[in-house]
Amino acid sequence: MIANEKVNKSAFHFDVIFQTRYERITRLIARVVRDTARAEELGVEVFWRLWRNPQLRDDTVDGWLYRTAVRLALDELRSRSRRERFERLLFVRAVPTPEDLHAAAQEQEKVRAVLAGMPRRAGALLLLQSEGLSYTELAAALEINPASVGTLLGRARQAFRKEYIKRYGER
Amino acid sequence: MENGEDMKTNVWIDDRLAALAPNKDWRPSVENARRQLNARSARQTKRFRAWTWATATALLAVTGLLSFPSTRAVAQRLWERRILGRVEVAQVDLDALPVRWSLTGGFGDPVRDVAEAEQRAGFHPNLPPSGILTAHGRLSVIEPETAQITISTEALSNALRDAGASELTVPRNWEGPALGFQIGPVVEADYGDAVLRQCQPILLVTPPDFSIRQFAEIAFRIGGMSPAQARGLSESFAENPSWLIGVPRNGAETVQPIALRAGTGMLIEDAGERGQERQVSLLWNTSNRYYQLSGKIRRELAITVANSLQ
Numbered sequence: 001m002i003a004n005e006k007v008n009k010s011a012f013h014f015d016v017i018f019q020t021r022y023e024r025i026t027r028l029i030a031r032v033v034r035d036t037a038r039a040e041e042l043g044v045e046v047f048w049r050l051w052r053n054p055q056l057r058d059d060t061v062d063g064w065l066y067r068t069a070v071r072l073a074l075d076e077l078r079s080r081s082r083r084e085r086f087e088r089l090l091f092v093r094a095v096p097t098p099e100d101l102h103a104a105a106q107e108q109e110k111v112r113a114v115l116a117g118m119p120r121r122a123g124a125l126l127l128l129q130s131e132g133l134s135y136t137e138l139a140a141a142l143e144i145n146p147a148s149v150g151t152l153l154g155r156a157r158q159a160f161r162k163e164y165i166k167r168y169g170e171r
Numbered sequence: 172m173e174n175g176e177d178m179k180t181n182v183w184i185d186d187r188l189a190a191l192a193p194n195k196d197w198r199p200s201v202e203n204a205r206r207q208l209n210a211r212s213a214r215q216t217k218r219f220r221a222w223t224w225a226t227a228t229a230l231l232a233v234t235g236l237l238s239f240p241s242t243r244a245v246a247q248r249l250w251e252r253r254i255l256g257r258v259e260v261a262q263v264d265l266d267a268l269p270v271r272w273s274l275t276g277g278f279g280d281p282v283r284d285v286a287e288a289e290q291r292a293g294f295h296p297n298l299p300p301s302g303i304l305t306a307h308g309r310l311s312v313i314e315p316e317t318a319q320i321t322i323s324t325e326a327l328s329n330a331l332r333d334a335g336a337s338e339l340t341v342p343r344n345w346e347g348p349a350l351g352f353q354i355g356p357v358v359e360a361d362y363g364d365a366v367l368r369q370c371q372p373i374l375l376v377t378p379p380d381f382s383i384r385q386f387a388e389i390a391f392r393i394g395g396m397s398p399a400q401a402r403g404l405s406e407s408f409a410e411n412p413s414w415l416i417g418v419p420r421n422g423a424e425t426v427q428p429i430a431l432r433a434g435t436g437m438l439i440e441d442a443g444e445r446g447q448e449r450q451v452s453l454l455w456n457t458s459n460r461y462y463q464l465s466g467k468i469r470r471e472l473a474i475t476v477a478n479s480l481q
Contacts (some may be wrong), residue, residue: 022204
């Protein structure tokens, strides 16, 4: 039946994207949220949203995945939420564990705190560039004019440095 | 041209960001993720839709909006613009609606104080007096977010058939980008255990020949309503569109109207996945503002906060 063929083709297509992108997307999220278990949860959330949005064109899927992943990760960083279920609707504040306290002392946590304090798009730009995305890919992922990427990146770097100094003093 | 200091700074930033990379030996489990996706898919219709501001309105999709900036001027003339004047909760699974929606904007930025929030958002945020919630609210402003709703008439027809509503038909001219909405800016105050969000009413835009009533009836039937319920609600919805939040009937949550000083609010309580944590979300509106208070707090406190706003 035609309908079933379409469903199967769609499911197959999703599986291909999932198999080839899940690890990279989840590692990107893990850079931001530190907790790898939580990163995996958020990685699933990204692909769940993709599953519910099956009509994305092939040439826009990668940008959509990066944009969604980095948004979720930065939101997570800001909210300190441990539960994705309610996303921005409900928040749960967790008691810091010894591991949390130890990690907080590390440079990585300083960088994460700085990213959480920056405008989200600026943080996303820095993270995705660090992930190796080209200017064209950055523009597609964040839906910005390709000609503006360089300027926005420069501003993002300034914002990062300013936020870092504000929090921790001159490096 | 970068000078030496700029280059050193850039290298320093790059090093900081590179240090965030997770352990090379760590590999997220694709198999486990796939199992989780399958499980979520299986229980999708049984779960509560905890809408974010964005998804609530996007999948409310029952009406539409303007999301074609390049044709905004034309759209303002040709499209019907409606303001959603109230918040409403209905027991319907809008997640079952097979529409494609895409969001743009919606980036949030922290702000220093109420004055900056007001300047960025364009309205004065109403916040509870100090002492009601334990922590000082951390403010941020989420820039306007737009969503475009694209309809596949074939997918809608198939969903209607699956829902046993084959007597309804989907107009062929609905195919493609059809609806949209615009929300925000949103001012968010994060108190730790609870988050208060507020924004001005959502703007919905539909093509002039688009029947909101017909679309709503189709959406409600696909979402599990009976023919009579879907017809009745779609008629009242078309007369006075609302910000509609769908809660599946078989979810674990309770939805209850609550009398507030500003009018009637909707309280959604959820026992949590393990039946231990109680999550509360209170939604209400005034003539010019939507409010949403959510958190792991007592319902009495949520009501107190709502009634404390000027």
